[in-house]
Every structure is written in structure tokens, then in C-alpha cells.
Amino acid sequence: GGADDTEYNVDDDTINMATDSDGESANDSTRSDAMRELRRKWSSVPATPTIAWPVADIAPEDDAAGNTLGDIDGENDHVERAAAAPGDQRTTATATATKAIIIMDGFSPYHGQYLAHAARRDYGAAAIFVLSDFLARYLHEVEGQTDHLSSRLPDLDDAEEIESWMSSLPESLEICGIYCESDSGLEDAERLGVSMGLYPGRHDGVNDARRDKYLMNRMVSKAGGLDVVRQRSCRTLEEAEDFARELGLGEEETGEGGGSSSSSVLVVVKPPRGVASDDVHLCRNLPSLRTAFDKILSSPVFGSSTAARHESVLVQEFATGTEYAIDVVCRDGERKAAALWRYDKRAVNGAPFVYHATELVSAADKEGGEADVEREVCDYAFRALDALGVRWGLSHVEVIAGTSAETGRTRVRLVEVNCRQHNTDFVPLTNACIGYNALDMVLAAHLGDNTEDEGSPRGRDRLQWDSVPVLPTTRAHGAVVHFVSHVEGSISNIRFDVLGEVEDLPSVMDMHVYPQFMEVGNPIEKTVDIRSDTGWAHLMSDDEEEFRRDYNRLVELMKDMFEVE
DSSP states (O other), X not given: OOOOOOOOOSOGGGTSOOBOTTOOBTTBOSOOHHHHHHHHHHTXXXXXXXXXXXXXXXXXXXXXXXXXXXXXXXXXXXXXXXXXXXXXXXXXXHHTOOEEEEEESOOOTTTHHHHHHHHHHHSOOEEEEEBOHHHHHIXXXXXXXXXXXXXXXXXXXXXXXXXXXXXXXXXXXEEEEEEEOOSTTHHHHHHHHHHTTOTTXXXXXXXXXXXXXXXXXXXXXXXXXXXOOOEEEESSHHXXXXXXXXXXXXXXXXXXXXXXXOOXXXXXXXXXXXXXXXXXXXXXXXXXXXXXXXXXXXXXXTTOTTOOBOSOEEEEEOOOSEEEEEEEEEETTEEEEEEEEEEEEEEETTEEEXXXXXXXXXXXXXXXXXXXXXXXXXXXXXXXXXXXXXXXXXXXXXEEEEEOTTTOSEEEEXXXXXXXXXXXXXXXXXXXXXXXXHHHHHHHHHHTTOOTTTTSTTTTTOOOGGGSXXXXXXXXXXXXXXXXOOOOEEEEEEOHHHHHHHHHSTTEEEEEEOGGGSSTTOEEOOOOSXXXXXXXXXXXXXXXXXXXXXHHHHHHXXXXXXXXX
């Protein structure tokens, strides 16, 4: 069982959430007044499914990118509003397409758009685009856009609007699943699936524990019997301080650079909802905990469509060890690890967890025997997903693997489960280093039961689900390296000589510096999280010594990429 002697402040009913026929969770049956007011403003533009039909006679080797939402309104003859496309007016290609996948918030060319294009190209399936409430609101209220409004969700609290939205879908379409690209849209994707009747056959229902990190750890421990960190959900600073003291935190600094105390206790303070180490604080003493607590309570909830503020703060024991991420694809409860990654996060620029690299590692050795730690990490991820009721789709599970002081054996504990893809351009790297990728596995899981055209040009290059092993084996060393800025100010000089040296490193297959950092005079900040890095590089080599040498050199070169004034 879990190492969890914490007092819990929620009832079990808030974890195993009931759902009704309209897809509403038992403890969140109504949307906020602010969202209702926005929907009233948008009522003149009905929410309508946007369908990208398969292109007739497309060649499997066609690598053209899929359409973005901005392209949907007219740049492709096979993308159309469902209500404006009666069955007898569709082309032959669209008339024969019966399978479809819903893609929520599918903006990225290497995530949602890749998936849509591959579904249309390799499976002859349709892609249905929809926007979550969060992104619909953001584009309208922050960016001032209106063209996207018809692609928004129907009001999931309005049975009549849901029925109208669904009735505009052609009857020939068989919805095989929902893929959500964004963290902010995950709850909407869950509710939409239930509203459409996809649960339980093709959908996992609604469960707050897949998004709330406190409930997540509780469920993984209680329902899954897995080891987790000690934790407490705290509504007041007094609660947070009391629990931190239980964990051994004091007023004076501890650990590295500590004062009079010999303790090495560290405490993690973070919001119950968040992404990419956002607002995650590693506290060495009670004063730093107080600062972190106040900062989180004053911040908006990540992904909230109405900018709601946090009502509680999560305080957790700090788990030591190596952090791994496991990309898992599920097909009706059958789980396969698409990729296993090992993080290199370092304390830099005053931040405790700054991504430097995300390295692919093998879960099985070259002789076919599974490596002990990697096997345990993947098994833990599978069991955590089972505890959370995840039976379909792609998840990105992060864990810490350390050594138990009591037993000397490997101890794996959860960081978090993300029911979406790994947020990086992983396809080229995993294709090269493993031989397949998680997004093609998603399509094989949702659409691969149609074998009618496997021998045709459209079907011959599909990834076959049964051919994918349960655990991945790497055939080369590969990593995504994140460019960390060590300077802050106005860019006075871009060191192209340094960038050139990076590009010339033998292991560097591709690299990209974000455009805003390629102009003198633009502001730059020190990197403190994944959102504030300045670019990336893909490293790959079959020579481990060369790979390590190039990575270490690249980490040093990051420090000199930019000069500021």
C-alpha cells in the first residue's frame, strides 16, 4: 500500500465521480455565471461540428501537414461544417468514411494536427474539431477573435444544445474516440464523451482525480494500492504549516546551504491543478513555504474557463530519486508503453526543477530481458492508470524512482498522471530511436479494428496494434534538450557562433530557437520552467560516449547563447 498516513479532507465520493446522462459530474453540475454570460454573447453563432473528411486517393507517403483551425473555413475542400453538408452533397470520399475521431484543441502541427492528418490519410477516417471552453474563451476575450466560435463545444449543461450539436453529425459517422491535446480541455473532453454516449464502450467517463493532483495521489494509493508521497490538501496557511512541521520542516533553512539545523527535509508546495512545474515550489523552511502558499492562492486555476482562483494548496513530502515519464497508450484496458523518458531537471536560476533534457531510455535490454528499474516504473504507470479508470487513449505518467532506506529496494512513487500527450515534438525522435510513436499507436487503438483496406495504398503503412510490444526498446540514444537561458534583460547580441557550434555537434539532428529570441532588443528572462526556455535540440547517436559528450557540451553552450543589457 501507499506510505500515506495523512488526514484526508475529502470524501471518497468526490473521487469516484458519478455521471448523469448529460455528462455532468456529481459535484460540479453547473457552469459558472461568467461562462453562461459568454455563451449568451455567442448565441448568434451556433456551435457546429467541424469535420475534416479524408482526401480521396491520398498517397500514404504524403507528408503534408493537417489543417489548423485557422484553415478550416475554406482552404481545403474536404473540411466543412457538418450542418452545411447534407449527406447527399458529400463527395464519394466523404460518403464512404464512417469512422471518426474527435480532436479537442488540436492546434499543434505535431500533436492534434498530425493525428488528424494521419487518421484521414491512413485510415480513411474523419476528424471532428472542437474547442474547449477555456480556449474558446481565451481566443475571444484575450485575442479578440470570433472566427473560431462555431467550433466551440455545445453547452454541456444544456441537453437540447447537446442534442442539436450531435444531430448535425452525419449518421454514417461512427465516433471511435476523443483525443484532447490541451490540459485545459481535459474535463470538457471527459464530459463531452459521456454526453455523446461513448462511455463506457469507447470512453473513460468523468473523474476529477485525473486532473486534481491531491485526489490523484489519494486514488492511486487507496484504489491502486501503490506507494505515494505523504500529502495534505490545505485551505489555510495554518494547516500547511502544521503538516510541514509533521514532515520535519522548521523555521530555519535546511539541506544544502542550511544553517544551524542538521535536517535535510524538503517540502513540495504546489497547486492541485497545474502543468510543467508551473508554480511548483521546493521549500527548505517555513518562511519559503509561506511565500509559496500565498503565491499559489493568488494565482488562477490552470485551465479554468473563468479564471477561478485556487481554494487550496497541496503540500507534499519531497521524493528523492530519478524522475521518469512514461507515455502509455490504452486500448480498452490493454496498456502499452510507447516511450520511456528520463528527466534531467536541475536547480538553476533560483528555480528547483528546470528541464535540461528529456532522454529516451529502454525498458528492455538488447537481449530482450527487461531492466529492473524500468520495468518497475512502467508497471507502476500501468497500475496507476488502472486505479484512475483510464482504459482508452494516451497518457503521460511521471514518477520518481528511488531506493527505500528500509529495504534497499527500488521505490517508485507518483508525481502525476497527465491524460494527454507528452508536450514536445516527440514523433521524429521516437520513430528514429524506437521505430514507432505514441500518436500512431493512438490511431491504432481507436481506428485499427477496421481491416477492410489494409492491403490498399491507404492502409499498408498503418501501425498494427498487435505488433507493438508492451515495453519499448531503444535502438539509439536520443533526447530532447531544452535551451535554458541564464541571462535576463534586453537582448543585445545573439551569439551565432555559439548556435553554430551547437548545430555542428555530431549528435544534434535538429534544433530550433524560438523566434522572439532571434531579434536584438527583445526581452529575455532566465529560464525557470518549461515555458521560459528559449528553444530545443534533438540529439541522437548510436554511440553513447559521443551522445554524452555532445549533451554535456550543449549544456555549457546554453550559458553563452545570448548577451543582454
